[in-house]
Amino acid sequence: MAPDLREQAWDLLNRARLSFEGHDIGVLASTDDAHPELNYGHCFVRDFALCAPAFLLRGETDIVRRFLAAILHLQAQEEVFEAFRPHKGLMPASFRPEKLHGWPMLEGDYGEESIARVTPVDSVFWWLLTLRAYTRATGDRELARMEEFQRSIRLILELTLQGTFEIFPTLLVPEGSFMIDRRLGVYGHPLEVQALFFASLRAATELLDDGGEWLDRSQERLRNLEHHIVRYYWLNHAGLEELRTQPRDRYGEDAANVFNVFHESIPEWVDAWIPEDGGYFVGNVGPGRMDFRFFAQGNLLAISTGLSDPEHNRRLMRVYEEHWDELVGATPLRIVYPALEGEAWRAITGADEKNRPWAYHNGGSWPCLLWSFATATIACGRQDLLERAVAAAEERLEADAWPEYYDGLHDPRPGAGSRRFQSWSAGAYLYAKACLEDASVADLYRWEPNVQPERAERRHTRTGAPEAGAGESRAGSRQGGVEPE
Ligand code: GLC
Numbered sequence: 001m002a003p004d005l006r007e008q009a010w011d012l013l014n015r016a017r018l019s020f021e022g023h024d025i026g027v028l029a030s031t032d033d034a035h036p037e038l039n040y041g042h043c044f045v046r047d048f049a050l051c052a053p054a055f056l057l058r059g060e061t062d063i064v065r066r067f068l069a070a071i072l073h074l075q076a077q078e079e080v081f082e083a084f085r086p087h088k089g090l091m092p093a094s095f096r097p098e099k100l101h102g103w104p105m106l107e108g109d110y111g112e113e114s115i116a117r118v119t120p121v122d123s124v125f126w127w128l129l130t131l132r133a134y135t136r137a138t139g140d141r142e143l144a145r146m147e148e149f150q151r152s153i154r155l156i157l158e159l160t161l162q163g164t165f166e167i168f169p170t171l172l173v174p175e176g177s178f179m180i181d182r183r184l185g186v187y188g189h190p191l192e193v194q195a196l197f198f199a200s201l202r203a204a205t206e207l208l209d210d211g212g213e214w215l216d217r218s219q220e221r222l223r224n225l226e227h228h229i230v231r232y233y234w235l236n237h238a239g240l241e242e243l244r245t246q247p248r249d250r251y252g253e254d255a256a257n258v259f260n261v262f263h264e265s266i267p268e269w270v271d272a273w274i275p276e277d278g279g280y281f282v283g284n285v286g287p288g289r290m291d292f293r294f295f296a297q298g299n300l301l302a303i304s305t306g307l308s309d310p311e312h313n314r315r316l317m318r319v320y321e322e323h324w325d326e327l328v329g330a331t332p333l334r335i336v337y338p339a340l341e342g343e344a345w346r347a348i349t350g351a352d353e354k355n356r357p358w359a360y361h362n363g364g365s366w367p368c369l370l371w372s373f374a375t376a377t378i379a380c381g382r383q384d385l386l387e388r389a390v391a392a393a394e395e396r397l398e399a400d401a402w403p404e405y406y407d408g409l410h411d412p413r414p415g416a417g418s419r420r421f422q423s424w425s426a427g428a429y430l431y432a433k434a435c436l437e438d439a440s441v442a443d444l445y446r447w448e449p450n451v452q453p454e455r456a457e458r459r460h461t462r463t464g465a466p467e468a469g470a471g472e473s474r475a476g477s478r479q480g481g482v483e484p485e
Contacts, residue, residue, distance in 0.1 A: 005398055006433060009426035012402055013051060016423045017063075018043045020097045021104060024063040025070045027051055027427075029094070030404065030419035040419055042094035042109065045071060046179055049126035050371045051427030053444055056137035057434050064134050065143060070095065071127050072152045074108040086110040086119075089159030091127055093120035093181075114181070121171070122178040124156040125196040132203040133444040144207045153204055157214050160197065161221055169224035171197050179297065180361045185340070185348040188286045191233060191298030198225055199305040202447050226307055229281065232259065234308075235292070236279030236315060240271060243290075261290045269338060275322040279315035281308070283336070294319070294337045296327065300372035304379050306447040313380045313449075320385060331365040331396055331406040332389040333373055339363030339409070354417050359407040364415055366405045367393055371428035374435040378442035390432050402426055 016027040026043030033041075052064045074095055076086040086092075092108030099105070111119035131153075135144050143149060164172055171194060175187040178196070186192070201222045208215050243266060246257035270292050274280070281299050284291035299316055302308045308316070320327055327334050339357040340348050349355045355362040370393060377386040397403075401420035406412035414420070434441045 005394055006430060008398060009054075009402075009430050012421050012426040013054065013423060013430075015421070018097070020066075020070070020106060023066055025066040025106075026063070026095075027423045029424070030422045032401075032420040032422070034419070039094060039096075039109065039114070042096045043067070044094040045091060045120070045123040046093075046126045047368075047424040047427075049130045050368055050424040050431070052130050053133060053137075053371075053434070053441070054427050054430035056133060056444070057431075057441065061134065061138050061140075064130065068127065068131055068134060068143070068149075070106055071123070072148060074106060075124075075152055075155060076110070077155075084112070087159065089124065089155035090119070091123035091156075093118075093123055116176060116182065118176040118181050119174065120177060120181075121173045121193055122196055124159065125193075125200040128153070128156060128200040128203045128207070129196075129445065132207060135207065136444050145209050149207075150209055153207055154214055156200070157204060157218060160200075161217050169221055169228045170194050180335070182352055182355055182361060183348065183350050184336075184355060184361050185291065186284065188284050188289070190284050190291075190295070191229070191281050191302075192283075192295050193298075194225065194229055194233075195298045195301035195305060195307060198222065198229070198307050199301060199445075199447075201225070202305060229302070229307060230309075230312075232285045233281040234279060234312065235270075235274070235282050237271075237274060237276065239279075240266065240274070259285055259290070260288050262288070265290065267292050273323070275315075275318050277315060278318040278322060279312065280319050281312075294327070296333050296335055296369050297372050300369070300376040304372070304375035304442070304446050306449040309449050313376075317377075317380050317382050317385065324388075326409070328373075328385075328389050328392065329365065329412065330392055331412040332367065332393050333369040334363060334365050335361060335369065335405075336363055358409040360405060360415055360417070363409065364405045364407050365412055367397060367403070367425035368422070368428045370432040371424075374428075374432040375442045375445045378435050378439050379446055383436060383439065386432060386436060390429070390436060393429060393432075397425065397429060 012031065013027055015031045017024045018026045018028055026048045028041050029044045029047050030040040048067055055063050071091050074092050076088050076090045079088045090110055092110045093114060095106050095108045097104060098107040111117055131144055135141055160171060166172055168189065170189040173187065173190060173193050176182050178193050180186050180192070201218045205215060205218050243261060244263045248257055248260055248262055250257065280294055281302055282290055283293040283295045283298070303313050303316060326337055339362045341357040345357055345362070349362060354360045357363060370389065373389055374386055377383065400414045402422055402425045403414040403420055404418040404422035404425065405415045407415040
């Protein structure tokens with residue numbers, strides 16, 4: 001019987017508490033001080049978001065409320081037309097207490113100091129998810145109703161719903177601008193961020209106090225985003241077949257191979273890897289590009305946010321069952337499968353040693369992903385899978401000193417550059433344990449599927465907006481729809 005590690009996880013989180021003016025406002029990313037020159041002594045927004053449920057469930061709501069307020073005050077407020085300053089609405093990747101002329105203040109890092117200067121696209125989304133979880137856990141709607149919180153939500157919507165050069169409902173994101181914050185070929189329209197965006201729009205529609213234009217815009221974008229992701233990212237055997245047979249280089253509205261993906265780009269592993277009754281959302285779709293890699297966070301978030309429907313979910317769980325050793329294994333869970341190797345690794349990662357094949361972001365395993373796995377498996381009624389994953393984690397977490405990540409495909413070891421005593425590894429573990437004890441805990445991060453009742457085929461008009469019920473029923477118009485059994 002594996003030991004109950006909750007006490008240890010709490011010891012870790014307690015040591016990581018970050019205090020400001022006498023109150024806790026978050027946790028350090030890690031309390032392993034082997035590398036003080038790095039920023040693990042900051043509180044990261046995405047990391048604390050995964051620790052927040054542990055605090056909320058223990059009734060420590062104050063730390064979460066103060067964290068939310070701190071980030072809100074660090075949100076960039078001004079329209080700037082100057083490079084090198086965060087754009088209005090942006091929230092920092094991380095923050096730390098500092099002194100300015102002797103006065104205590106919080107200093108946010110929006111990417112100006114981070115390795116490779118990557119700007120976080122995802123902080124605004126994690127903040128919204130945390131605000132929603134806080135509201136659900138405490139029943140306190142007053143916080144979100146405060147004018148400064150409402151304004152903050154509107155600023156996030158303004159930032160993320162604004163016009164770009166693209167005519168897609170997905171969000172265009174730069175390389176390394178989210179949990180995967182080094183080069184890995186994840187620029188463009190990565191599923192990981194689109195699923196977070198979807199979750200956040202759902203959260204915003206719940207948290208916005210009045211109706212009005214931002215609510216309407218969010219709902220419209222949700223509709224279009226759902227349609228786009230389900231239609232173009234979902235892949236199963238039927239979809240692969242269509243990809244292979246659809247004509248390329250077609251102009252006009254009737255083009256079935258909308259993104260002009262060449263079947264020669266389908267990697268060899270895909271066919272045999274997808275179980276007959278399985279399917280998953282591919283990592284990225286754009287002009288002439290389908291990234292076939294399986295990204296855990298995006299797929300799991302698609303389930304918990306109701307982006308996918310029960311049939312997708314069943315098929316996704318089949319993928320996990322079929323590939324348990326590769327995707328979960330002894331050190332749950334693998335962040336992406338497969339790894340980039342050889343020339344692809346050199347060209348795409350920039351020969352990044354930390355991201356060598358099956359290491360770190362490039363196919364390493366991250367205990368913090370227990371958070372996403374917990375919500376998704378509960379949403380699918382697959383507590384059995386969660387139990388297995390948690391039991392595996394319990395065999396290793398203590399002995400390995402709560403590592404940030406593991407390297408290796410078959411015999412994973414704590415990563416070469418992995419911090420020990422990583423806060424979100426402990427936070428995610430505590431949340432997964434709580435979900436196993438009481439499935440309703442997952443409601444903090446869950447939505448019912450089918451936000452849009454009508455999943456009729458739509459087609460892109462000249463302006464890119466899908467038209468409800470606009471035909472397209474001909475065979476081969478989908479790139480991987482859910483097939484009837
Ligand atoms: C690394 C991870 C990032 C995380 C940060 C703090 O930079 O790539 O996702 O937020 O460490 O733990």
